[in-house]
Amino acid sequence: MQFLEDRIRRDGQVRPGNILKVDSFLNHQLDVNLLDQVGKAFYDEFKDCGINRILTIEASGIAIACMTARYFNVPVVFAKKAKSKNIDGDVYTSTVHSFTYGKDYDITLSKKYLGPDDKVLLVDDFLAVGKAMRGLIDVCSQAGATVGGIGIAIEKGFQEGGAYLRSQGYDVCSLAIVDHMTDDGKIYFRDADGSNVR
Amino acid sequence: MQFLEDRIRRDGQVRPGNILKVDSFLNHQLDVNLLDQVGKAFYDEFKDCGINRILTIEASGIAIACMTARYFNVPVVFAKKAKSKNIDGDVYTSTVHSFTYGKDYDITLSKKYLGPDDKVLLVDDFLAVGKAMRGLIDVCSQAGATVGGIGIAIEKGFQEGGAYLRSQGYDVCSLAIVDHMTDDGKIYFRDADGSNVR
Numbered sequence: 516m517q518f519l520e521d522r523i524r525r526d527g528q529v530r531p532g533n534i535l536k537v538d539s540f541l542n543h544q545l546d547v548n549l550l551d552q553v554g555k556a557f558y559d560e561f562k563d564c565g566i567n568r569i570l571t572i573e574a575s576g577i578a579i580a581c582m583t584a585r586y587f588n589v590p591v592v593f594a595k596k597a598k599s600k601n602i603d604g605d606v607y608t609s610t611v612h613s614f615t616y617g618k619d620y621d622i623t624l625s626k627k628y629l630g631p632d633d634k635v636l637l638v639d640d641f642l643a644v645g646k647a648m649r650g651l652i653d654v655c656s657q658a659g660a661t662v663g664g665i666g667i668a669i670e671k672g673f674q675e676g677g678a679y680l681r682s683q684g685y686d687v688c689s690l691a692i693v694d695h696m697t698d699d700g701k702i703y704f705r706d707a708d709g710s711n712v713r
Numbered sequence: 714m715q716f717l718e719d720r721i722r723r724d725g726q727v728r729p730g731n732i733l734k735v736d737s738f739l740n741h742q743l744d745v746n747l748l749d750q751v752g753k754a755f756y757d758e759f760k761d762c763g764i765n766r767i768l769t770i771e772a773s774g775i776a777i778a779c780m781t782a783r784y785f786n787v788p789v790v791f792a793k794k795a796k797s798k799n800i801d802g803d804v805y806t807s808t809v810h811s812f813t814y815g816k817d818y819d820i821t822l823s824k825k826y827l828g829p830d831d832k833v834l835l836v837d838d839f840l841a842v843g844k845a846m847r848g849l850i851d852v853c854s855q856a857g858a859t860v861g862g863i864g865i866a867i868e869k870g871f872q873e874g875g876a877y878l879r880s881q882g883y884d885v886c887s888l889a890i891v892d893h894m895t896d897d898g899k900i901y902f903r904d905a906d907g908s909n910v911r
Contacts, residue, residue: 543773544826545789573772574791577743581776584745591743597814617793617836628742659766 518552519668519691520704529700533673535693540574540667542640545584551691554582557638557666560688564663566636568592570629570645570655572611572622576639579668583638592629594622594654594687607657611650622650624658631659642689644665645676652685664688672705681707715868716750717889718902729900730900733891734898739866740773741905742840745780751888752780755864756834758886762861764834768827768853770809770845772818774837777866781836790827792852794822805855820848822856829857840887843874850883857893862886870903871906879905 528536540546558647566587571580572594579590596619606623613620626687629635637651648665662685670677671687680687685706694705694712726734738744764785770792778789795818804821815828827833835849846863853860855864860883867874868887878885885905892903892910903910 538823539825543790543793543823545779545782545791547779547789548786550779551783574793577772577775578779581743581745581748581779584743585749588746591745591776592741593743595741595772619818625736625741626826627737 516690529696550582557583558586561664565634568633590654594624607654609650609653609700629658633660634663638666640668642676643671714888719906755781755782759862763832765830768833788823792822805852807851809850810844820866831858832861836864838866840874841869841872
């Protein structure tokens with residue numbers, strides 16, 4: 516969407532290794548007005564899908580999930596990346612490989628907060644290889660919950676996560692899809708079908 | 714405040730070791746309407762303090778910080794618990810001991826997002842021993858930023874964090890202060906000055 520593409524062009528920074536830094540507004544410092552627009556856009560896309568729960572993964576997904584949940588008026592649940600003493604034993608778990616941190620980690624989600632009656636909107640700030648999202652889908656599968664849609668702020672269209680999820684039949688709404696980035700810092704976006712590179 | 718005390722009494726669970734589980738609405742599943750009330754309460758308390766930034770620590774603090782920032786119309790910054798490849802080298806760091814996880818961890822915050830011109834509201838879901846909050850205060854001190862206030866959803870009044878911070882002159886607003894809990898699951902609250910146990 517235009518508002519997010521504009522903001523990424525203005526404040527995003529391209530770094531070697533196809534890294535796109537958006538930590539001035541999306542995942543370290545947070546512009547809550549922008550996040551509110553993100554939440555509104557997800558609501559406009561999925562409001563007729565019977566969503567009764569927003570699911571994300573800590574940490575930066577939490578902000579987007581909360582702003583989205585305000586529009587749907589449903590609870591957020593976030594998967595945790597480490598097992599705390601304070602989580603009861605009865606949890607769903609899935610193993611996720613993080614390319615950002617260069618290691619595997621387990622995500623856990625209490626069985627109390629996801630079940631067969633749930634129709635879930637999965638949201639996250641980034642979709643690249645898609646490992647985190649596949650972990651969340653795995654958790655939904657274990658719970659017998661239905662994935663009603665996937666809302667992503669920024670998809671790295673040159674990595675395989677988005678194509679894989681769409682090939683599996685998931686309704687993925689990425690508000691900005693990066694087609695490619697250049698060494699001198701230019702960022703090109705495209706539509707979900709690969710057309711209209713701009 | 715009444716709304717939060719009522720909710721804790723209704724949905725909180727007391728566990729051995731003075732653990733108060735509120736993961737059905739505050740730090741695993743999130744009730745965004747309740748979090749909105751929390752944010753509004755912090756705004757009512759600190760709206761005349763010149764706050765220009767909300768600072769918290771991942772992960773569960775992020776939700777409260779976002780809902781609070783909407784009222785103040787200022788950015789959120791959250792300290793990260795692990796050093797990611799995606800964070801530039803130029804960061805403030807502080808070491809925090811987590812009693813929940815039973816280990817030390819470093820928090821990091823990019824120097825770009827906190828400086829001498831900032832007057833910061835620190836927020837978090839829980840205050841117990843106060844190690845995380847002292848880490849955030851340390852980061853503010855390194856940045857030359859002013860701590861304009863501290864907003865806490867639930868303070869464990871029987872642990873030393875709140876008393877310590879108030880003794881250091883910080884303006885701590887805890888919306889619910891747990892005086893003590895009993896083995897059969899009863900939860901007693903009190904005012905910040907120790908009076909009016911209920």
